[in-house]
Amino acid sequence: MTVVRLLLGDLAGALDRDRVLAYCRVLLAVEIAVFLFLVAGTHGLIVPLTSPTSTDFVSFYAAGDLANAGSPQLAYNQAAHDIAEQRVTAPGVEYRFFYYPPVFLLLCAAFARLPYLAAFIAFEAATFAFYLIVMRRILPERGWTALLPVLAFPPLFWALGLGQNSFLTAALFGAGTLWIDRRPILAGLCFGALCYKPHFGLLVSAALLAGRHWRALGAAFGSAAALCALSLIIFGWETWHGFLAAATQSHATYESGRINLGALVTPFGGMLLAGGTPHAAYIAQIAATLGAGLFVAIVWRRGLALPTRAAALTAATLVAIPIALMYDLMLAGVAAAWLLRDPAGLAGGERVVLAALFVLAMVPPGVAQVLHFPSGPIVALSLLALIACRVLPRRSTGRTVTA
Secondary structure, three states, X not given: OHHXXXXXXXXXXXXXXXXXXXXXXXXXXXXXXXXXXXXXXXXXXXXXXXXXXOOOHHHHHXXXXXXXXXXXXXXXXXXXXXXXXXHHOOOOOOOOOOOOOHHHHHHHHHHOOOOHHHHHHHHHHHHHHHHHHHHHHHOOOOOHHHHHHHHHOOHHHHHHHHOOOHHHHHHHHHHHHHHOOOOHHHHHHHHHHHHHOHHHHOOHHHHHHHOOOHHHHHXXXXXHHHHHHHHHHHHOHHHHHHHHHHHHHOHHHHHOOOOOHHHXXXXXXXXXXXXXXXXXXHHHHHHHHHHHHHHHHHHHHOOOOHHHHHHHHHHHHHHHOOOOEHHHHHHHHHHHHHHHHOOOXXXXXXXXXXXXXXXXXXXXXXXXXXXXXXXXXXXXHHHHHHHHHHHOXXXXXXXXXXX
């Protein structure tokens, strides 16, 4: 034990602010170089491609294009959606599923009015800027230098390269937690907007109920209901029916491994990657969901300081939902930012754990799948365990507003 403590002390000493920023500068430079190399490769600039490539954004754009053409319900018809994806990119591209509710079609249709590449850049730039603004508000330091670890966080490049919406999800989550005490209505609006990815709001209701944030809860339900009603008016019931039918069948996509199991970051995905049956994976996920939900309820009921409550809710969400992929680890970055804001500070061992999880998040999904190594679930579960170890021994000291 003495050797371990000495080792942790040495590692913690190498993780002071200046060294961390220096490490992140080097890592960010390497990541940008690798990212640009991969972008060039996927566009055939390194070696000739045998088949066309695309990103997840093509799924959003094709769905929006169908909506603009007057056939939004076809976004949930895989054959029609596949044809639309090939039409907006190139024949033969790999199919990208679309399981989002019609609320998200509102956003997809807006961006699909632009040319494909312009829409991709505009969507990622706008949501990325929103995310950076929120993270800058959460972090204890106001200078832009403090964003270096945020920019170097590996899942950021997965989100950017795949054209995913996880910047928007993380920004809404971060903004909701940031404003929950001082601007509860605004916080509720942010949480309600998560209805475009409804499973990510699973624990939000539990937190708001346990913390007795009635105005935020009302605003969340109101904004979600308004967005759903708007999508129903614009796209019609047939589109909602198509979504519900597709959603009830979506589990087969993930159970069968048609989605890279190494990309899943939840207990459900970890169990499947380890060779477990779907039945065992669901049991593990149910246990994790109940545990995470109970933990969030306890933390928010006890009225601990905002950084603690926000970190607990954000990290627990990644564990509680069955489907979250490597780019959704952007939520882990939000949770880590709240931990840094905690006035209690981070102990040396906690800094080492966070650094280790930061490095573990670099493991590519393909490598994780080949090795049957659930790196993503380990990151999500370990982060929640770290927060639990900080929280559970404490006694309630009354709500503290630090936003």
